[in-house]
Amino acid sequence: MTPLPRMFRRAGLFALAAVLSLTAAIGLGWWQVDGPGAERAAGKAAAIPSPIGDMSFSMVDHEGAPVGPEDLLGRSSMVFFGFTFCPDVCPTTLADISGWLDDLGSDAERLNVVFISVDPERDTPEAMAEYVAAFHPQIRGWTGSPEDLAQAADAFRVTYKKVSLDDDGYTMDHTASVILFDATGKFRSTIDYHEPREIAVPKIRLALGER
DSSP: OOOOOHHHHHHHHHHHHHHHHHHHHHHHHHHHHTSHHHHHHHGGGGGSOOOGGGOOOOEEETTSOEEOGGGGSSSEEEEEEEOTTOSSHHHHHHHHHHHHHHHHGGGGGGEEEEEEESOTTTOOHHHHHHHHTTSOTTEEEEEOOHHHHHHHHHHHTOOEEEEEOTTSOEEEEEOOOEEEEOTTSOEEEEEOTTOOHHHHHHHHHHHTTOO
16 A cells, blocks of 8 residues: 655644644533532532622722622623733633623623723722723722722732832732622622633623523
Protein backbone atom coordinates (compact mmCIF):
# COMPACT_ATOMS: atom_id res chain seq x y z
CA MET A 1 0.00 0.00 0.00
CA THR A 2 1.35 3.42 -0.98
CA PRO A 3 2.05 5.60 2.12
CA LEU A 4 -0.04 8.74 2.41
CA PRO A 5 1.78 11.98 1.63
CA ARG A 6 3.13 13.75 4.72
CA MET A 7 0.70 16.66 4.33
CA PHE A 8 -2.28 14.29 4.47
CA ARG A 9 -0.88 12.48 7.51
CA ARG A 10 -0.39 15.84 9.23
CA ALA A 11 -3.94 16.95 8.35
CA GLY A 12 -5.26 13.71 9.76
CA LEU A 13 -3.39 14.26 13.03
CA PHE A 14 -4.78 17.81 13.30
CA ALA A 15 -8.31 16.52 12.72
CA LEU A 16 -7.84 13.79 15.36
CA ALA A 17 -6.51 16.36 17.84
CA ALA A 18 -9.51 18.63 17.21
CA VAL A 19 -11.96 15.77 17.78
CA LEU A 20 -10.22 14.75 21.00
CA SER A 21 -10.19 18.36 22.22
CA LEU A 22 -13.91 18.77 21.50
CA THR A 23 -14.69 15.47 23.21
CA ALA A 24 -12.71 16.54 26.27
CA ALA A 25 -14.53 19.89 26.43
CA ILE A 26 -17.93 18.20 26.17
CA GLY A 27 -16.93 15.70 28.83
CA LEU A 28 -15.70 18.43 31.15
CA GLY A 29 -18.90 20.38 30.59
CA TRP A 30 -21.03 17.36 31.50
CA TRP A 31 -18.88 16.69 34.58
CA GLN A 32 -19.28 20.24 35.87
CA VAL A 33 -22.92 20.78 34.93
CA ASP A 34 -24.76 17.44 35.17
CA GLY A 35 -22.12 14.99 36.43
CA PRO A 36 -20.19 14.55 39.72
CA GLY A 37 -18.67 18.02 39.39
CA ALA A 38 -22.11 19.56 39.85
CA GLU A 39 -22.38 17.88 43.24
CA ARG A 40 -18.95 19.22 44.17
CA ALA A 41 -20.01 22.76 43.17
CA ALA A 42 -23.12 22.45 45.31
CA GLY A 43 -20.84 21.42 48.16
CA LYS A 44 -19.30 24.89 48.05
CA ALA A 45 -22.63 26.42 49.13
CA ALA A 46 -21.39 26.81 52.71
CA ALA A 47 -18.87 29.40 51.46
CA ILE A 48 -21.40 31.07 49.16
CA PRO A 49 -24.65 32.76 50.19
CA SER A 50 -27.66 31.45 51.95
CA PRO A 51 -30.96 31.95 50.09
CA ILE A 52 -31.54 35.49 48.87
CA GLY A 53 -34.76 35.65 50.84
CA ASP A 54 -32.70 35.44 54.05
CA MET A 55 -30.46 38.36 53.09
CA SER A 56 -30.82 41.92 54.37
CA PHE A 57 -29.09 44.89 52.74
CA SER A 58 -29.98 47.99 50.75
CA MET A 59 -28.22 49.75 47.86
CA VAL A 60 -29.09 51.88 44.82
CA ASP A 61 -28.89 50.93 41.17
CA HIS A 62 -27.14 52.88 38.42
CA GLU A 63 -30.30 54.92 37.91
CA GLY A 64 -30.45 55.92 41.57
CA ALA A 65 -33.40 53.68 42.50
CA PRO A 66 -33.30 51.81 45.83
CA VAL A 67 -32.63 48.07 45.46
CA GLY A 68 -32.11 45.07 47.69
CA PRO A 69 -32.45 41.27 47.89
CA GLU A 70 -36.17 41.45 47.12
CA ASP A 71 -35.28 42.68 43.62
CA LEU A 72 -33.49 39.38 42.94
CA LEU A 73 -36.49 37.15 43.67
CA GLY A 74 -39.01 35.90 41.12
CA ARG A 75 -36.40 35.46 38.39
CA SER A 76 -33.09 33.61 38.28
CA SER A 77 -30.14 35.85 39.10
CA MET A 78 -26.51 36.26 38.13
CA VAL A 79 -24.43 38.41 40.52
CA PHE A 80 -20.86 39.65 40.13
CA PHE A 81 -18.83 41.91 42.45
CA GLY A 82 -16.25 44.30 41.00
CA PHE A 83 -15.46 47.98 40.39
CA THR A 84 -15.26 50.42 37.50
CA PHE A 85 -11.52 51.16 37.90
CA CYS A 86 -10.73 47.44 37.61
CA PRO A 87 -7.99 47.02 34.97
CA ASP A 88 -8.74 43.52 33.69
CA VAL A 89 -10.87 41.02 35.65
CA CYS A 90 -14.05 43.12 35.77
CA PRO A 91 -14.23 44.27 32.14
CA THR A 92 -13.25 40.78 30.98
CA THR A 93 -15.92 39.14 33.13
CA LEU A 94 -18.61 41.64 32.11
CA ALA A 95 -17.68 41.06 28.46
CA ASP A 96 -17.99 37.30 29.09
CA ILE A 97 -21.37 37.82 30.76
CA SER A 98 -22.49 39.87 27.75
CA GLY A 99 -21.51 37.00 25.48
CA TRP A 100 -23.38 34.49 27.61
CA LEU A 101 -26.48 36.67 27.52
CA ASP A 102 -26.22 36.92 23.74
CA ASP A 103 -26.05 33.12 23.59
CA LEU A 104 -29.21 32.88 25.71
CA GLY A 105 -31.14 35.06 23.27
CA SER A 106 -34.61 35.96 24.53
CA ASP A 107 -34.06 33.76 27.61
CA ALA A 108 -31.69 36.45 28.91
CA GLU A 109 -34.78 38.49 29.79
CA ARG A 110 -35.61 35.86 32.42
CA LEU A 111 -32.49 36.79 34.39
CA ASN A 112 -31.57 39.46 36.91
CA VAL A 113 -27.98 40.37 36.08
CA VAL A 114 -26.32 42.55 38.72
CA PHE A 115 -22.83 44.05 38.95
CA ILE A 116 -22.21 45.17 42.57
CA SER A 117 -19.43 47.68 43.23
CA VAL A 118 -16.79 46.96 45.89
CA ASP A 119 -15.52 50.55 45.50
CA PRO A 120 -18.27 52.84 46.81
CA GLU A 121 -15.75 55.69 47.22
CA ARG A 122 -15.48 56.12 43.45
CA ASP A 123 -18.41 54.17 42.03
CA THR A 124 -21.32 56.60 42.23
CA PRO A 125 -24.57 55.71 40.45
CA GLU A 126 -23.47 58.02 37.61
CA ALA A 127 -20.11 56.23 37.29
CA MET A 128 -21.85 52.85 37.33
CA ALA A 129 -24.33 53.98 34.68
CA GLU A 130 -21.53 55.05 32.34
CA TYR A 131 -19.63 51.81 32.96
CA VAL A 132 -22.41 49.25 32.50
CA ALA A 133 -23.56 51.05 29.34
CA ALA A 134 -20.51 49.56 27.61
CA PHE A 135 -21.85 46.03 28.11
CA HIS A 136 -25.10 44.09 27.64
CA PRO A 137 -28.22 46.16 28.43
CA GLN A 138 -29.48 43.43 30.77
CA ILE A 139 -26.66 44.22 33.24
CA ARG A 140 -27.60 46.47 36.17
CA GLY A 141 -25.06 48.30 38.34
CA TRP A 142 -25.57 48.47 42.11
CA THR A 143 -23.63 50.63 44.58
CA GLY A 144 -24.02 52.20 48.00
CA SER A 145 -22.21 53.36 51.11
CA PRO A 146 -19.30 51.38 52.61
CA GLU A 147 -21.75 50.07 55.21
CA ASP A 148 -24.19 48.99 52.48
CA LEU A 149 -21.39 47.18 50.66
CA ALA A 150 -20.21 45.41 53.81
CA GLN A 151 -23.72 44.05 54.38
CA ALA A 152 -24.13 42.92 50.78
CA ALA A 153 -20.70 41.28 50.65
CA ASP A 154 -21.40 39.43 53.89
CA ALA A 155 -24.76 38.27 52.54
CA PHE A 156 -23.20 36.89 49.35
CA ARG A 157 -20.12 35.54 51.19
CA VAL A 158 -17.67 37.44 48.98
CA THR A 159 -14.49 39.20 50.03
CA TYR A 160 -12.90 42.50 49.00
CA LYS A 161 -9.90 44.52 50.15
CA LYS A 162 -8.51 47.96 49.39
CA VAL A 163 -4.88 47.79 48.20
CA SER A 164 -2.64 50.86 48.07
CA LEU A 165 -0.60 51.57 44.93
CA ASP A 166 2.79 53.26 44.60
CA ASP A 167 1.26 56.39 43.03
CA ASP A 168 -0.86 57.04 46.17
CA GLY A 169 -3.88 55.57 44.41
CA TYR A 170 -5.50 52.26 45.20
CA THR A 171 -7.08 49.21 43.66
CA MET A 172 -9.47 46.57 45.01
CA ASP A 173 -8.91 42.86 45.47
CA HIS A 174 -12.21 40.97 45.35
CA THR A 175 -13.94 37.66 44.72
CA ALA A 176 -14.00 37.14 40.96
CA SER A 177 -16.65 34.43 40.58
CA VAL A 178 -20.11 34.98 39.11
CA ILE A 179 -22.79 33.66 41.47
CA LEU A 180 -25.97 32.00 40.16
CA PHE A 181 -29.35 31.67 41.88
CA ASP A 182 -32.65 30.19 40.77
CA ALA A 183 -35.90 32.12 40.75
CA THR A 184 -36.62 31.24 44.39
CA GLY A 185 -33.32 32.78 45.48
CA LYS A 186 -31.60 29.46 46.12
CA PHE A 187 -27.88 29.27 45.29
CA ARG A 188 -27.27 27.12 42.22
CA SER A 189 -23.62 27.43 41.17
CA THR A 190 -20.68 29.70 40.47
CA ILE A 191 -18.90 30.50 37.23
CA ASP A 192 -15.17 30.96 37.68
CA TYR A 193 -13.07 33.63 36.00
CA HIS A 194 -12.28 32.62 32.39
CA GLU A 195 -14.55 29.55 32.57
CA PRO A 196 -15.29 28.35 29.01
CA ARG A 197 -18.58 29.45 27.45
CA GLU A 198 -19.59 25.84 26.74
CA ILE A 199 -19.59 25.27 30.52
CA ALA A 200 -20.84 28.68 31.70
CA VAL A 201 -23.99 28.87 29.55
CA PRO A 202 -25.32 25.42 30.56
CA LYS A 203 -24.83 26.43 34.22
CA ILE A 204 -26.96 29.52 33.59
CA ARG A 205 -29.63 27.42 31.90
CA LEU A 206 -29.70 25.13 34.94
CA ALA A 207 -30.28 28.20 37.14
CA LEU A 208 -33.17 29.05 34.79
CA GLY A 209 -34.66 25.64 35.52
CA GLU A 210 -33.67 24.00 32.24
CA ARG A 211 -31.89 20.67 31.75
